[in-house]
Amino acid sequence: MLNSLKYTIKEAFTQLFRNGAMTVASVFSITAMLLILGIFFLITVNIGLAVENVKDDFDTVSVYLLDETSYETAQTMMLQLEGMPEVENVHYLDKDTALAQWTAEKFADNADMFEGLAKNPLPNSIEIKVKDLASAENVAKVAETFDGIQKVGYYKDVADKLLRISEGLRTGMMIIMAFLVVISVVVVSNTIKLTVFARRKEIEIMKYVGATNWFIRGPFLTEGIIIGIFSAILSSGMLVFIYSRVVKSFSLHITWFMDTGMVPVSFMTFNLIWIFLALGISIGACGSIVSMRRFLDT
Amino acid sequence: MLNSLKYTIKEAFTQLFRNGAMTVASVFSITAMLLILGIFFLITVNIGLAVENVKDDFDTVSVYLLDETSYETAQTMMLQLEGMPEVENVHYLDKDTALAQWTAEKFADNADMFEGLAKNPLPNSIEIKVKDLASAENVAKVAETFDGIQKVGYYKDVADKLLRISEGLRTGMMIIMAFLVVISVVVVSNTIKLTVFARRKEIEIMKYVGATNWFIRGPFLTEGIIIGIFSAILSSGMLVFIYSRVVKSFSLHITWFMDTGMVPVSFMTFNLIWIFLALGISIGACGSIVSMRRFLDT
Amino acid sequence: MIVFDNVTKNYNTNIGLDHVSVRIKKGDFVFLVGPSGAGKSTFVRLVLKEIEPDEGRIFVNGLEVNTLTNRLIPKLRRSTGIVFQDFRLLPNKTVFENVAFAMEITHQTARQIRRQVPQVLGLVGISIKADKYPNQLAGGEQQRVAIARALVNNPTVLIADEPTGNLDPDTSWEIMRLLEQINLRGTTILMVTHAKDIVDKMGKRVIAIEKGKIVRDEYGDYGYKEEEAHSHRGAYIGGGYNKHA
Amino acid sequence: MIVFDNVTKNYNTNIGLDHVSVRIKKGDFVFLVGPSGAGKSTFVRLVLKEIEPDEGRIFVNGLEVNTLTNRLIPKLRRSTGIVFQDFRLLPNKTVFENVAFAMEITHQTARQIRRQVPQVLGLVGISIKADKYPNQLAGGEQQRVAIARALVNNPTVLIADEPTGNLDPDTSWEIMRLLEQINLRGTTILMVTHAKDIVDKMGKRVIAIEKGKIVRDEYGDYGYKEEEAHSHRGAYIGGGYNKHA
């Protein structure tokens, strides 16, 4: 048993080395496929993060109060709202601050344009930050049951849109990811199939000399696994390198086009390596086993 | 010459057929790669379109007028603005309509909340639609030179951001696309290399019997081209099918998450087929020639 | 022990073997002769279950070959040393490794392999080529590697399909002596050959096949009419070429 | 016409050919004999520029082989019919197509091919196997396809490396008659062989190589000491096995 294992591993390395050109070709192909998967993975994870960040900007529910509602009543409401598990935090926004913020936002440097305003048209409000955009609706419903409020407002359209976008992106990315994985499996197993094909004569000879199927499979399987590992290391190495460069150039132009950060390199590195190793090894292994079947089953 | 051509083509088809398993494996691999390229192409083109559409929503420059500026003065300004090549169209927005629009937008169904307002705080304005978001800044600069205006506003931040996003997306997509093309070329040529490798003995025998290099190359080259064509047809067929399904389901939920349409199927079909044929054929052909080199150069 | 009981094997329309019954006892030394395409290699392939018979039963070392499960085929092949007509050496392994491979599949220790392989390579006279790959060998050298691989496990049955086809008379005789020696130790030997002089001079049992049928099975010689061949030289010298046609 | 002028070819440390000079005239029929590994196939490979000599010059049909540009190698090989020791048939082509291939590379018309290939297949006696693939043929049948392919272009020089190694005596003699006939038509023939009886009975020029050196070059026989071989039977029957060793 131990003998066989030693033989298998030695044999696998020897053959990888002797079939150098073929080994290189298949490692390159598989690395290439993993790179595609990896890039897509990086994009997906970052877009996901970006969407979450954008969602954070809209996770506020505003409860507009009637002018006659006192601050004390508002405090009671706020206490009640703070008690809800979906709520992150709550604060009171009086109408003057609101107007100031609004004019500052809308008319920027000409904010003084509204100074002569006889009466502030805006209401006081309670601003509720929810933990998850999806629960904004619930919180809004609860707030609507309060007395003394004029109206409950939240970015319903934007929230719905964002939720749908993130939902859509998630399913879209999932589908494309699944699709890419399928394609990678096809390409990688075809690559391995072709290398096995190039060596079908050898497999036949081994059989005719009396080797058991597992004795023949062993080294090929190990070769597949080694090729998988190599490709995984190569591709995750390249990806981590590229990604860390990208992240660096991003942190220089941090607000280049979005204010959200990127998923940290260390987190990615860790995940990529494990995912790739798992993928590389399993495809490599299954690929060899499956491709050898037709040369072994007589 | 004609004889050779006939031989070459017949031979290529015969060998493709007789090496069935290998042909299938390589067609699948190459189809898979083209599918990835194609999906990415579809995504890129559609994101491009979406960004253009989004840009359209922000390509407005607002010239806020002083209350004392008469409609006639405004008309003169508008005429001048309309004369600019960057300007798409110009219209006048009086302060009441503006307030109505604003309250409708901001406080939706409680628009009546502002009815008691003593004085409309908003100014009259000239709304300029520019042809291209990038020229908004120019137009704004010109408008600022006018007398009788309070302020010129346009979505400067948003515009800059959007321009940078579309710029960023374009370069990003370009880089990824180039990268994918490189990867595809690697995978496809490795696939072809492996099929040639599986048949190196044959190539050697042909040489030893006295066949010229081009006589040997001919059928392999043709095989490469045929495999390329097959894969191109298969992958563009699949993509067009998938894409038309996606477009259809989109047009049902047209505002599912964005209001922009998708690039029409017919346009895509046409482009995809040509791009894929060009890619498939050239990679197939170059792949065979290059992979055969080492078996031919003695 | 090899027993063929009314075995028929057709390749589509081609006759491979046609109702052949043969009994080769343990320790026998048998030559299988016959014209090209007679069915000799078909016989060998059937013994190894490389192909399946259409009819009839085959026994090797007491195992019924036709009913053998896939799992047991390697056992059959390992108990049988085989020299293939086309050598079937592993192109990516050196001479040493090719022979060692036959031992590795029976899970022998590295030490046993290191001891036995050089010994067998010495027996067939290619020790100095141990580190060469098959494509670096002369035809006769490859053939001897194939013989070494068949011998290395001390098989109870040795089947050699044309083992001296690429060997000069000297080397051929050395190989024949080796086979004789092995046969004396109790190994059953079935040798397919066209080497008339070897068959004649060894005086062993000769089974002659023609068009898939056994036409002769007796101790003695190759059974080829010498006269015609001998007459050749004279005929040519006399210029009467057409006489041979 | 084949001329070797002081040709040396070493494979790293192995001697292939060692300062060999030979002159084979147009229309000659020459046997090249020698023990396994002597350098016979090396000689053949040098003629075809499959390998390059380390030293010396080689001429075939007036072309100096060593200085031949890559573009002209196919011309050399086409003017030479070759039967390789390991056949080298194209595995994905039928017997017919294998032979036809040799004609296609010289750009002959489909009609010529359809006429000539069956004729040559008939000459070597494998017409009925025309549609089979090499792996569906018996060893001897493959060898005859290789011979047919070498003959089909009516080459001016025919080089056959062990063309009867897998053939029974009858078929061997048929092939030899065929070669003789072709030789009478003016084709130079160089045949590498171990078939002592054939060489002896043909009475042609025999070049014997040993360890890369030409040790004999004369008209006559194989030059193998019959006595030892003949003595074998007696020795074995007498039980004196060790005498052979």
Ligand SMILES: Nc1ncnc2c1ncn2[C@@H]1O[C@H](COP(=O)(O)OP(=O)(O)OP(=O)(O)O)[C@@H](O)[C@H]1O
């Ligand atoms: N796989 C196959 N498919 C079809 N026909 C085959 C196949 N293998 C062998 N044959 C045919 O069966 C017959 C017997 O073949 P076999 O290999 O047994 O001959 P043989 O006696 O070994 O000849 P040789 O001495 O030339 O090797 C031949 O006519 C051959 O063409």
Ligand SMILES: Nc1ncnc2c1ncn2[C@@H]1O[C@H](COP(=O)(O)OP(=O)(O)OP(=O)(O)O)[C@@H](O)[C@H]1O
């Ligand atoms: N590619 C190679 N690399 C190294 N050594 C080689 C190579 N080819 C042949 N040799 C060695 O050169 C010597 C001559 O080989 P060659 O093939 O010419 O012998 P041969 O006379 O044809 O023998 P046989 O009758 O067995 O075919 C042998 O010792 C062989 O091992």
Ligand SMILES: [Mg+2]
């Ligand atoms: Mg045979």
Ligand SMILES: [Mg+2]
């Ligand atoms: Mg040789």
